Amino acid sequence: MVEKYTEKIQNIIKDLRPELQELSEYIYEHPELGHEEFLSSKAHVELLKNHGFEVEYPYLGVETAFRAIYKGEKEGLAIAYLSEYDALPGIGHGCGHNLLGSTDTGAGIALSKLVDEIGGTVVVLGTPAEETNGDKVTMAAADTFDDIDVAFCTHPSDGYYTSGTSMAMEAIEFRFYGKTAHAAAAPFEGLNALDACLNMFNNINSFRQQMHPSARVHGVIKDGGEAANIIPEYTRAEFYVRAMDMPYLNELREKVIKCAEAGAMAAGCTMEWDYYEASYQNLVTNESLSKRYNQNMKLLGVKMQEEERDSMGSMDMGNVSQVVPAINPYFEITNGKTVSAHTIEFRECTRTEEAYKGMENTIAAFTQTAIDLITDSTLLESVKEEFNNSI
Numbered sequence: 074m075v076e077k078y079t080e081k082i083q084n085i086i087k088d089l090r091p092e093l094q095e096l097s098e099y100i101y102e103h104p105e106l107g108h109e110e111f112l113s114s115k116a117h118v119e120l121l122k123n124h125g126f127e128v129e130y131p132y133l134g135v136e137t138a139f140r141a142i143y144k145g146e147k148e149g150l151a152i153a154y155l156s157e158y159d160a161l162p163g164i165g166h167g168c169g170h171n172l173l174g175s176t177d178t179g180a181g182i183a184l185s186k187l188v189d190e191i192g193g194t195v196v197v198l199g200t201p202a203e204e205t206n207g208d209k210v211t212m213a214a215a216d217t218f219d220d221i222d223v224a225f226c227t228h229p230s231d232g233y234y235t236s237g238t239s240m241a242m243e244a245i246e247f248r249f250y251g252k253t254a255h256a257a258a259a260p261f262e263g264l265n266a267l268d269a270c271l272n273m274f275n276n277i278n279s280f281r282q283q284m285h286p287s288a289r290v291h292g293v294i295k296d297g298g299e300a301a302n303i304i305p306e307y308t309r310a311e312f313y314v315r316a317m318d319m320p321y322l323n324e325l326r327e328k329v330i331k332c333a334e335a336g337a338m339a340a341g342c343t344m345e346w347d348y349y350e351a352s353y354q355n356l357v358t359n360e361s362l363s364k365r366y367n368q369n370m371k372l373l374g375v376k377m378q379e380e381e382r383d384s385m386g387s388m389d390m391g392n393v394s395q396v397v398p399a400i401n402p403y404f405e406i407t408n409g410k411t412v413s414a415h416t417i418e419f420r421e422c423t424r425t426e427e428a429y430k431g432m433e434n435t436i437a438a439f440t441q442t443a444i445d446l447i448t449d450s451t452l453l454e455s456v457k458e459e460f461n462n463s464i
Contacts, residue, residue: 107202
């Protein structure tokens, strides 16, 4: 670890703090849903431009995505930081993306102040709609990460947790087609699409006994019919199917589809299915990279939680981790209290001094870890070797 940069990093963060806090507060006050983050993305872009980044905005045809680049005067590694800034319906930034994005953008700016000296390129990616159709999926499928050596993202939490795993997830829509009839006068002339849909739910519930305990299959009926006295000719349900890795997700998906097919067949109906949101792969944490990040946090006086943060949710950072070495650690904003994300209480925690201290610590550890990678070829080799063996 190149500790000679510690004081420089702290001074850079001290200078950046007012701008980053203002950015987080502005986005908090202007919550925008996925792919509607026009004010939020513009605020990030303007800050990055003010610090010398060249910005492509919009990016990959997504109006609220951006790619910002700062090339150092010397050649070196390309380090990417991935910012998020979408809000939740009803409660605004209950997942803390106002603070998350400011932290990752801040880390990119902090590193840019040093790469002229140590070499390298800094890339900050604005990644919209993490809560739904996450555009990290689009970027991972394109050539965005072809010239990136490592990628960092973070998330506010109720503790400092080391990067762990997340669940692979597919969002599947099932549509059932039957035949309408009068439910009292001639129900025997109809084919009940609602029965087909309910059969699917019952089939899935019967199948749960054979599912791996870590799997999750949960859904809702979005269209269930028009009136109680009409046999429904059309129904629609949406499901999330989740597993801890892609091989089991592939197996699980096929069995869930068979549950739908059987439900339709039993009711004499037909069925179609399709994806209604982007599919998220499981997060593969690069342990070599994560270990160095944790060591750098320790140097700041921060004790990372010993257990990994294994999320029973899903994140589009998983797709990124499948194409480039990556970590997604967590930082505390709740002052020791247990507060769940996606709540008003968590939203309010993003504006506290504890939150901004967590932001500063994360920026410092991200920056120091990037410097270690750029200046320590042994660490880089370890990170690359682990990635090649894990994917």
